[in-house]
Amino acid sequence: MGDVILAPFSSIGMINASNLRWLVKCAFAAASALLLCAAAKPWLPRVQAPPTTVRDASLFALNRYLSEPNPDVVLLGSSLTARIKEQYFATLRVTNLGILGGSPLTGLRIILLTPQSPPKTILIETNLLSNVADETLVENFATQGHDFFFRPVRMAHAAYENWNHAPVNRVRSMADADRVLKEAPQEYDNQVYLDRLTKAYGQDASVLLQKNVDQLAKLVSSARGLGARVLLFELPYPDQLDQTRVALDTRRIALSRFGDPHEWLHLTIAKSELRWPDGAHFDERSAVLAARAIEQAIGEPSEAPTLRNIPARVHP
The missing domain is CATH 3.40.50 (Rossmann fold)
Structure with missing residues (x-):
């Protein structure tokens, strides 16, 4: 039988720690983006999503x-x-x-x-x-x-549609x-x-x-x-x-x-x-x-x- 080489526990721990740090960074970036979007919302124009039906054309005038x-x-x-x-x-x-x-x-x-x-x-x-x-x-x-x-x-799409109309x-x-x-x-x-x-x-x-x-x-x-x-x-x-x-x-x-x-x-x-x-x-x-x-x-x-x-x- 060939020799089985086992990775040291310290190496596995380093890999897990590295993955955890990246996970924390991603979660922090996502949370920051959400907070930024929430903070920006009150200061942005109140534009609804673009219309998808003929009846929804009234959205343009309402916007x-x-x-x-x-x-x-x-x-x-x-x-x-x-x-x-x-x-x-x-x-x-x-x-x-x-x-x-x-x-x-x-x-x-x-x-x-x-x-x-x-x-x-x-x-x-x-x-x-x-x-x-x-x-x-x-x-x-x-x-x-x-x-x-x-x-x-979504807002970029709505803004374009409203500008186009x-x-x-x-x-x-x-x-x-x-x-x-x-x-x-x-x-x-x-x-x-x-x-x-x-x-x-x-x-x-x-x-x-x-x-x-x-x-x-x-x-x-x-x-x-x-x-x-x-x-x-x-x-x-x-x-x-x-x-x-x-x-x-x-x-x-x-x-x-x-x-x-x-x-x-x-x-x-x-x-x-x-x-x-x-x-x-x-x-x-x-x-x-x-x-x-x-x-x-x-x-x-x-x-x-x-x-x-x-x-x-x-x-x-």
Whole structure:
């Protein structure tokens, strides 16, 4: 049998001690990195992770709202409001927090939960008040919902995405909007969509509407208590949807809680100029017209709303 050479116990001990020192160094480096990220977090811009779905595109506007100076006006609402792009406004600095498939409750709760003071003017679309707040977005953007640690790779990715989706050049966008207004209204074959929406809008959503309007009233009161001017507005519907059950119930319930005419923004829009390609949402030209109507209405005195057409004076 060959000789068996055993390593001295002292050599094994030296190897184990060396490994232990490296382990301690690695643990110390990891702990230091975590502490550094935690310490840096409060001083860094509050940027959420980049969006991964179409609906999450609202993250870009929410990120800008949290990281930039307060705009003149914040728009809250559903995808109907989201179509009125910020660059369509000629004289106002606007942040549009309209959320695809969402509710104005989401944006208003985020505004009230963030530490910065609310914007001077908050405009709330009332067309789709049957949608509930997006609790995930509220949690992510509320003060308590942010990560304790700074995540370098994630934040770099989010910062790049937000930079890549920054607002377009204002001068160029205004020129484009003016060009669109000079064009004749387009015609769309949207009857199939209108028929589907008419059926959907014929359902009874009064219980959910009442619950959401009650919550909205409390949030509006809180925002006004912080010095914000809060006005509600309704965007014009296509004629076929204007007198559906959901539209009528929404107006009735909204007026029951917001009966003061000075709480409403009254939009003057020639309805014959408006188009809804999918039966519900404005096309680009119509959205520009709505933006200009909002700008005009903000400085005008309010008039008493009616059940038939709360805030929008539409001309056939």
